[in-house]
Amino acid sequence: MPSQVKVVLITMFEPPGDMPGELSVIREREGLVPFELPGSGLKDLYRSPDGQILAIVAGVGTANTSISMMALGMSPELDLSEAYWIVVGIAGGNPNVCSLGSPVWADWCVDGDLAFEVDAREIPEEWPCGILPLGSKEPYGESSMPQELFGYPYQVYRLNSKLIERSVSLTKDIELYDNPEIAEIRNKFENDTATQPPRIQTGGTLAAARFWHGARHNAWAERWVDYWTGGNSQFFTSGMEDTGTLHAIAHLHRVKQANMHRVLILRTISNYTMPPPGGNVIDSLTGSDHDGEFPAHAVALENGYRAVSTVFRDIIKNPDVWASLSEA
Template sequence: MTFQPRSMLIALASLFSLSLAQPGMATTATPVTAADVAATIAACAPGAACAKPLPVRMVIVTLFEIGADSGDKPGEFQLWKERRKLDVRIPFPQSHHDLYYNPDTQVLGIVTGMGNIKSATATMALGLDQRFDLSKAYWLVAGIAGIDPEDASIGSAAWAHYLIDGDLSHEIDPREIPADWKTGYFPLHSKGPNDPSPPVGQGEVFEANVALRDWAYDLTKDMTLPDDPSIQKERARFTSHPKAQLPPFVLKGDQLAAMTFWHGKLLTDWANGWVDYWTQGKGEFVTSAMEETGTFQAITYLDKIGRVDKDRVMVLRAGSNFTMPPPDDNAAHYLLSENEGYAGMTAALESLYAVGSKVVDEILNHWDRYEQAPPR
């Protein structure tokens, strides 16, 4: 159901029936009626003060959608919208995409748009929107990613602890670098890629709550994830990477966010070194995407004014494609062929929903247990 102009909101409220239980329904939740939702939208303009904000127990953060929000080829948001019955559309003109809400479960879905700029601004816009009470909300970032064949196969889903920015840097064209440099891309405040000095950060690395990450991993680590002949054929090509040949599985692995869609063995080596540098050897590069540090930077700021709790944020990325080609291909050809369609796209989307939903259901169905403090 899409909400229309304010004059119609109250009339539309009578069309909703919230008496039927839904998957993941928070049975102990404070009831929210359709009239409550309609009244909040009618009374509270986006960004303005709001006397009765809508309670939110879970924010599902996706980064893009393909075409329509339902009924066609899915992007990251569609499965969550359809299967979680996120049917109440809430205008969100200060950002990329309108919001969707389920009053029964108090789950809110957002599509931030691709890239750190859009993810940061969308998250900040939501966090400052007084129509929502996000003070106790959990956040699940659920997106597809490139995945390192050294660590996992496409379709696999990785829970992240470290979120590393790949953009804040110095760069010299490789044709002009000194003879002893492997790359012309090196951290700010360093003297080059061979500088052994400890990192001096300006927002290049964030840490999600590791206890919550480990709890989510333990809850989902034994799940059997979707598999199909197309990804079986693709992973079989990675003959020198045993983990890339495995059926999809759940693992722990850190996230590198960069606005450039990079690809290849040499850049995968760079990504591993970059994550190692910024985490001082504690992290492990597994997935590559574009948004996490923007999202988490906004959440960090919002946490400081009590709008959100950054210790309730979980980051889950599933591999839709590998970050480098198999031995029988080259980086340029493999990247361009992937742009025509990721081999692991369908499996990754299904893995995100299956793995993420297990955590969402646990939190919602035991809200009395998790409302006051995150699980450990």
Template sequence: MSFLLRMAAWAGACLALTMTALPAAAETAAAPDISACEPGAPCATPLPVKVVIVSLFEIGKDEGDTAGEFQLWKARRGLTMRIPFPQSFHDLYYNPETQVLGMVTGIGTARSTAATMALGLDPRFDLSKAYWLVAGIAGIDPENASIGSVAWARYVVDGDLAHEIDPREIPADWGFGYFPRQTKGPNDMSGKPDPSGGEMFQINPSLEKWAYDLTSGIELPDSKEIAKERARFTDTPPAQEPPFVLEGEQLSAMTFWHGRLMTDWANSWVRYWTSGKGDFVTSAMEDTGVLTSLTYLDNIGRADRDRVLVMRAGSNYTMPPPGVDAATYLLRENEGYAGLNAAVENLYTVGSVVVDELLDHWDKYEDATP
């Protein structure tokens, strides 16, 4: 063998040895083993989390039956690592490769507040760089959008902290018996809103705008079922459109309210708390609870309040179509939301675009929000 051939053979053997001894640079580091760590107790090496998917409820099982808010994320995102979470409503699920964590808070602001705080204070997780995506179904104002549509919230407003007088006892010139505590009634809009009590949260404007711009062009699927329901809303053109992505405010309240008068109240309430900058679009029950906890967790460095996004998809309308009374329509919807399947599917479709962008370019978003 010539000198050059011997050198080539030697170099090849060295290269093979090197490649065998060293892991490929592209391989993902193995996730820390936290199986020995007790829930809520210190853990030597906490799990790194890039994205937290915040679902609020699931209909039945986590997989294999009618999908609520969590099922599609669990199945399609490979959230296969079950993590016991007895200090809250539902166990957690994690993907060790993508470092995406899924949670189900339970319905209502009480459970969502407790669940988010419990996760944020659990030493088993490193949430310091995590983005939080609240993704849930909602009632949707037919004056703004149709069922199946997905709305990115710029503001999240609480609908529970208030004064209330029974509508049968209110003054004749009051439209509602429910009004902000620091006002003299629903017609008093002169006072400046003070959201220090947790009545209103603004989503990081640049992050929200980035998410909306990233997804606004998505063409969402239509179906005969939701088209049939949309056609009934003859006096509100936006309600008759196929599903689309928009921006609009989220109102969180523990009461599942319904009707034209209540929708009028919701629009007035959101206008007041956002000083006219916001427009009520979706109604739900949990988001101010999530944001309350994340605000407090941010104060101690356990979460980043500027890394929170809230999107809601319309599963039902907040008021009935012409010719139907509110009670009849509400009770019929309670038997099964006309837009449930479209809403959960579109939540995943739209939310996944944002999640993929964060994960695919983590080197860009790890230390700086969009």
């Protein structure tokens, strides 16, 4: 009989060497142990001693995560049909709406790679950017292209608002970690939002395999998320995987191997998506103007753990409550 799992934790980034990755803190604090899934081709799998929690390092980028999720979900060794899937990882943060170290529960997820694009040196003067929705004749214009042309669409997903509301309620008052070093980086920004200490927030997440950076790209991301969600969400976080992860889970849902209504995304801000006023975009991107590309890396990992552990413990403790929130 397949092993039933209550919670699947999906992480993506686990670098070699001494630098901790997205699963490191969770694995150590929860005592997760290595787990093998024969025939799946997967590595970097872990589970709790009681088998209720399964964790994976799915890889960086939409392609890696979608393949990993399909291999995991289709394994005959596991029953994930009623599991709760929680993405937990670091992210770039929009300094116009959030601050370094803050955990953000995603309400919508938008893909930033599926698009037409014109070289920046050839953009018409009247255009705000050179990225267009597939099938459109101008930025943020109406698309004439059927979504089915490229197979099942995965341009935009709305997550279960009831699960998000409970997650926010459970985590809004938890103590979050902060330190003077990232406070100093935050204070380089001029708006009150970016300079605030870490706090629980809710907003849209943008998934793009391109690690983009800069004020103009940030303005594009704000309008891109607004466009694809019909004004129902705002750009908060930038990651590299989540539409690939959701695309796979949506397919698993169709074949009754997963429940799409039981998915959460938690992204914690490890860096801003653009430099502070007067800052150099290349130095900001490469980390030359501070300690590495992800100046709030350690804070983001710690706060991500504090938030996600609060939620998965509640899922295990109160299964009936969560089941009632995940009904279609």
